[in-house]
Amino acid sequence: MSLTTNNHFVEVESFDSLFKEGYTFKVEVYDFDSPEIKNEIEVAHKEQQAILDRKVVDVDSLNRVCVL
Amino acid sequence: MSSYTLLPYDKDNLADVLSGKFPNSSGSTFTTPEEVKDKNHFAYLAEYLSIDKGLGAKTIIAEHNYISKDYLVDYASYYASCFDDYPKKCNRIHFFSEEFSVENFEDIIIQEKEKNENFWNSYLGYVIAKPIPLKVIGKTVLKTYPRKDSDSSDSDRIYFGNRIYDVNIFGNKIALESLAFMEQDGVVSVCATAAIWMMLQKASCNSYALLKTPSEITDEADIVGTHGERLFPNKGLSIKQISKAIFHSGLVSEIRTEKKEEHLNLLSNSYLKRVVNAYAPIGIPLVLVLKVPYNNSEDNPSYGYHAITVTGYKTIKYQEEKASEIISWRSDCLTKLFVHDDGWGPFARVDFGAGEFQLINNWSKKYATPLPSKLTDIVIPVYHKIRISYDDVEIIVKAIDKILWRMYKDNTSSNISWDIKLMYSESFKSKSKSYEQNLSRNIHLKLMPKYIWVADCYIGNILIFQILFDATDVAIGMFGLSIYFHSQEIKHQINDVLEAYPNFADYFYHPSKTQFYEFLKNESKYVKLKKGKSFDL
Numbered sequence: 224m225s226l227t228t229n230n231h232f233v234e235v236e237s238f239d240s241l242f243k244e245g246y247t248f249k250v251e252v253y254d255f256d257s258p259e260i261k262n263e264i265e266v267a268h269k270e271q272q273a274i275l276d277r278k279v280v281d282v283d284s285l286n287r288v289c290v291l
Numbered sequence: 292m293s294s295y296t297l298l299p300y301d302k303d304n305l306a307d308v309l310s311g312k313f314p315n316s317s318g319s320t321f322t323t324p325e326e327v328k329d330k331n332h333f334a335y336l337a338e339y340l341s342i343d344k345g346l347g348a349k350t351i352i353a354e355h356n357y358i359s360k361d362y363l364v365d366y367a368s369y370y371a372s373c374f375d376d377y378p379k380k381c382n383r384i385h386f387f388s389e390e391f392s393v394e395n396f397e398d399i400i401i402q403e404k405e406k407n408e409n410f411w412n413s414y415l416g417y418v419i420a421k422p423i424p425l426k427v428i429g430k431t432v433l434k435t436y437p438r439k440d441s442d443s444s445d446s447d448r449i450y451f452g453n454r455i456y457d458v459n460i461f462g463n464k465i466a467l468e469s470l471a472f473m474e475q476d477g478v479v480s481v482c483a484t485a486a487i488w489m490m491l492q493k494a495s496c497n498s499y500a501l502l503k504t505p506s507e508i509t510d511e512a513d514i515v516g517t518h519g520e521r522l523f524p525n526k527g528l529s530i531k532q533i534s535k536a537i538f539h540s541g542l543v544s545e546i547r548t549e550k551k552e553e554h555l556n557l558l559s560n561s562y563l564k565r566v567v568n569a570y571a572p573i574g575i576p577l578v579l580v581l582k583v584p585y586n587n588s589e590d591n592p593s594y595g596y597h598a599i600t601v602t603g604y605k606t607i608k609y610q611e612e613k614a615s616e617i618i619s620w621r622s623d624c625l626t627k628l629f630v631h632d633d634g635w636g637p638f639a640r641v642d643f644g645a646g647e648f649q650l651i652n653n654w655s656k657k658y659a660t661p662l663p664s665k666l667t668d669i670v671i672p673v674y675h676k677i678r679i680s681y682d683d684v685e686i687i688v689k690a691i692d693k694i695l696w697r698m699y700k701d702n703t704s705s706n707i708s709w710d711i712k713l714m715y716s717e718s719f720k721s722k723s724k725s726y727e728q729n730l731s732r733n734i735h736l737k738l739m740p741k742y743i744w745v746a747d748c749y750i751g752n753i754l755i756f757q758i759l760f761d762a763t764d765v766a767i768g769m770f771g772l773s774i775y776f777h778s779q780e781i782k783h784q785i786n787d788v789l790e791a792y793p794n795f796a797d798y799f800y801h802p803s804k805t806q807f808y809e810f811l812k813n814e815s816k817y818v819k820l821k822k823g824k825s826f827d828l
Contacts, residue, residue, distance in 0.1 A: 243703070273557060274686050276550075289486075
């Protein structure tokens with residue numbers, strides 16, 4: 224089966240190899256009040272905020288003139 | 292008098308025909324061949340057309356008294372009212388990779404085109420030489436570089452800005468795939484005008500965008516220059532004026548700018564690759580503003596702002612990596628950009644430098660030790676109904692990537708990577724024909740807007756799922772459309788986790804975070820049956 228989407232080089236034959244050998248997925252117990260997950264969410268928010276910042280047009284750029 | 296002149300291709304003849312100094316020319320007396328040879332464009336075109344490095348030109352046909360619409364409008368708006376006698380007709384210089392004589396040529400042009408396929412296949416395109424001082428390179432339509440035997444099979448060149456031009460050569464219509472190039476004339480047009488004109492060459496293939504001439508583009512950019520000075524002769528356009536000119540051609544602009552504060556400067560090479568990769572499927576070239584070195588002083592180079600048009604890119608096969616917490620973009624496989632740089636020529640290469648904010652282009656290479664150029668602004672011309680930008684989608688993808696990392700940590704066989712693209716929904720449906728039958732049927736029967744964002748999620752090189760977003764929606768709302776899973780195993784695992792923990796909504800830094808969480812949960816929903824069986828909804 225070919226799953227050539229918008230990437231020219233992707234050829235998929237099987238899904239057997241998605242995980243490391245011996246790994247079995249199970250729903251873990253997540254404590255959303257734990258420092259680890261709180262920190263993870265904070266980092267996620269910072270990264271997403273940086274993307275929002277990118278959308279803000281810098282006023283100094285309005286004075287840039289393409290002269291060459 | 293003959294209507295054309297045939298010359299063997301060499302550098303001297305190239306300089307002669309571009310300057311208009313050749314037998315029976317109708318052209319310029321305003322530029323000498325020596326002046327042409329001093330131009331960056333001459334060095335660039337001579338290499339682009341050369342046998343060893345380029346298209347392999349062997350013969351030149353210089354067509355006299357050619358009427359170029361773009362030049363004619365510029366002529367009427369400026370040159371006609373000059374005291375000096377600027378001609379209103381140009382020379383159109385055709386290039387062929389075959390050697391032939393005048394007799395051969397005149398025999399061939401009166402025969403049916405199909406009888407001489409090899410000859411017409413040797414046609415490489417044309418350059419219109421304008422009869423004005425120094426800025427002689429008018430509309431130029433040249434083939435792209437052919438794929439070489441030495442090119443790796445794991446690399447590909449994507450010229451998303453190309454279109455088909457019908458070129459009429461003495462009554463023979465030749466279809467040529469390219470994107471027209473033009474040099475600024477420094478009077479009615481500057482680099483930004485040329486960059487917009489080149490972008491519009493492709494954008495105007497859509498009914499909503501209008502192709503304008505260089506003088507029309509400059510005229511519509513503003514009523515006065517950037518600092519209140521007269522608009523013509525033009526001294527340069529600002530980002531706002533570029534955006535205005537684009538608006539008057541039927542498009543709107545997404546603008547991304549360099550930030551004054553260094554730590555906020557997010558226009559990295561990786562981001563540039565993501566943006567080019569994302570907007571390429573719609574086929575409208577992007578306009579970049581670079582800070583480029585432009586005098587030849589090695590010790591004390593000057594830098595200036597320069598607008599160019601991105602028309603394509605080179606990409607290599609994605610290399611799987613170890614699972615990592617840091618998000619991975621498949622667009623990082625772009626190894627170079629192809630740009631129309633009006634200071635040099637068509638399909639000029641831009642390499643990504645060693646630093647994340649360094650670009651190496653022809654301006655850089657004029658120095659013994661190449662001086663990098665720097666990206667300062669990205670102007671993305673789009674149809675006005677495409678309201679959701681790449682960045683709006685990236686925010687959601689980043690949140691989902693974090694959720695996947697929380698679920699799997701480093702237990703995936705290789706890293707999770709993402710590919711975000713703006714697509715026509717019919718193109719997406721068409722590509723889905725190669726998918727599993729039920730999945731393809733679901734995709735084909737789904738009601739979709741014309742423009743969609745598609746975020747492909749991979750483990751290694753295996754496509755796991757595709758998230759579709761409505762590109763016409765509201766950015767602060769939930770603009771997810773549907774998710775198509777190629778791995779049912781992953782689908783069920785995502786649903787199991789989300790059903791158990793509604794707190795995963797907190798990973799989204801978005802006003803509609805709960806709706807995005809619900810979207811992800813509902814799209815992965817399946818029905819569990821007894822004995823471990825399930826079916827998907």
